[in-house]
Amino acid sequence: MTRPLISVVITVYNEEENIKPLLDATYEALQHINYEVILIEDGATDGTVTEVKKYANNRTKLIIFNKNYGQTTALAAGIDLAQGEYIATMDGDLQNDPSDIPGMLQKAIDEDWDVVAGRRANRKDGFVLRKFPSKIANYIIRHSTKVYLNDYGCSLRVYKAHIAQNMGLYGELHRFIPVLAKQEGATMTEVDVKHHPRIHGTSKYGLSRTFKVMADLILMLFFQKYFQRPIHIFGTLGLFSFLIGVLINFYLLIEKLMGGDIWGRPILLLGFIFLLGGIQLITTGIIAEIIIRTYFESQDKKTYKIKSVYQGE
Template sequence: MKKLSLVICVYNEEENIIPLSEQIVDSLNDYDFEAIFVDDGSTDQTRKRILSIPDDRFIMVQLRKNYGQSSALAAGIAQAEGEYVVTLDGDLQNDPSDIPAMLKLAEDEDWDLVAGIRAKRQDGMFLRLIPSKIANFFIRKYTGVKMKDYGCTLKVYKQEIAKDLGLYGELHRFIPVLASLEGATITQMPVKHHARQFGKSKYNLNRTFKVVSDLMLMVFMKKYMQKPMHIFGGYGIAMMIIGGLINVYLLVLKLMGQDIWGKPLLILGLLLMVAGIQIITIGIVSEIQVRTYFESQNKTPFKVRRVVKTSDKYEFSKGAC
């Protein structure tokens, strides 16, 4: 098995391919590695530049069209064979020279995921830095995964964690949360960050707004993936109780001879009752789907890190003495 598999997603990065490949070779020549360029439907000379790299450790995975970064990462990770998987950007903003130190940290302290923190970011203040800091704050607050920099692509994973991430849509921003769902141990370390020299950034403010909807999904997956009835049932029962109390109050008014027809309170009570029943029903269906998800794929709702026999532990202690 190779030591490292680098996964680099590229889209119209023709001028960056050769300099990046040279940086990778200079930084990792002492390691048994493979570098997987995932061409995400480029329309320039990116593929031609990848194929011109005179090193058989470099591989190109060509996608049929532009699927987006999450799908491209998933395609590259599926191809990876290394004991550790490294993801980095293809625009020369990440520095491959940081990888050896990140790998050493992962090995020495047995971390499942080592993520980079971009020191002295070379991005625009209003279009990149401020939106990024706001997004990082909300992700930390609502998912409980305490990361300083969610947006840094440079990360080192153990292979089993990378393979189980389940990247869909645009969830690459939430890789630490997805890894946390798999029971991964996560740490961060500062890494270098360079200004883009060639090509055009693919980032725009629309991505910032998409974070909000994806964050709602991550919060649900983090807290209620295995117990959806706890959220749907709780809200559904609360709405039914409030609706029931309103309807009982209106019934008492009716028995006292008052006209309750057409009152907004009557409509509210009925809506709360119906909505409560619907939400509880969604919770029941979600519970059934959770069971189908785990049982149909022989998945388990837990992850075992290791199993140690007490006899092995005794022999180790005895040998240490």
Template structure:
């Protein structure tokens, strides 16, 4: 296959890179080999996320003889989500593929994912599943399994492997999502929110042989916090009053009942001034009111955001009749018009 760049390549491959200088030559070569085995044209967006090991210089050298390689250099280390978004902002293909630069993902599996998108119009995103993981450490396997089940249950997007970076998307899905913070872990959930139909296919996985893993135990706590954010985002982004107001009512209701009970006791002559129950009732009511007010403020902010032309509340596609189906009818109309002109 001719690997020269095209004005609009069929596939854009986005790879975030951070201190992977030892893997880059092999990575680029294996991606080129994988893409040469299939008919789609491609480009490789290698996003250097502020590496300090010479990865940027290596990318420049590789790009000098490979026109399809488009390095992108971030000013400093912003994190994987920002690196991916920098690549997404520059993609040109109708399909977008992501994978890590550590060669634990198998570049040879990229055509497998693309074939699924090409042959199955009911799928918008294909997520890789490292069915036979080669991580030697149980400390990585066990938390990953727990996280996959927790995220699947909380978001409603049931996947075996959220952590697999090898994924393929139709371009409109990528155009609808924005990554920031550390939301790269939840791209399937964001894609579902954007209307994507998702499937999962087993892919190969390799143990890391060069470089150093960038993940630590602290990632577990960040995943939990980000999961709270993504669940809130998916369920209550456009109706914050339902989240804050609902919690506020649950807090205020027992507070009101407590105060009503104490009022009744006061009426019958009992002293309630020094009772801790009075303080608990007042605090519950105040906290409930604060939550409801926070929900109302959130609703006002959402109204301002949408009326000012913010992100769309929904994504829609209008039916367009197939021009090839309508060609005979169009020719009949043209022939009738020509007959009328002659007459």
């Protein structure tokens, strides 16, 4: 069997009523392309598995988890097993439209993009609970990571396989896939895609995920700027804290020598907190540096990635 041009990875969780129309639409959209479809059933408690087995064709694989691991882990499993030259990802709730995939794939091929991301031009979600928090999160992510995409929440994307399979997905970092791809040196663009209202089932997301996004953003910023040099952030903060502690305690020492009573004053406690905090931060930075070196050297990993090598004739 020849290698598929594209592998379509779809995460499904309690989407029993959506499976048949989802597969029908996907097969119709990809009928003129050499493709495979990989469905990841993330510990569903309804009849999702039964429906997939009923309607799947011979180009479809179903991965069944023994429990719910979350969307990021499901995507990672599907991407790991994908055989295609390109990999497309999408949700299984019918809000993404598979008919957008051929155009996105063609754009990636014709213009040599590593990632073509979908942008929901006419999003069919509620404003207060979905659109407004999403706009805020998108704005913060764009301007803090310097990866200027408009719609981080759209799961419909097409990647070159080597980019998708080297991103290191874990936790709940699926929201930051464009940032992870950019760290791999990926070139990316964004195109308008269709978006449909949810017909069957209920959304797995709510307003509370905004806070999770912000927490993950802190991690992503650390990965972007300090992953290979953690001492730069911990050491800088530690030295700054230690210096403040020294200045406070020097001031108190002068005051004590001049006959003042410094015992029991809150500023004395504050000075010691800054001193000890500075020492702890510097120590954490040194330990983090040792861990990073162990990470790279124990697995013979490189701190760089070569895009291509040209041999002159």
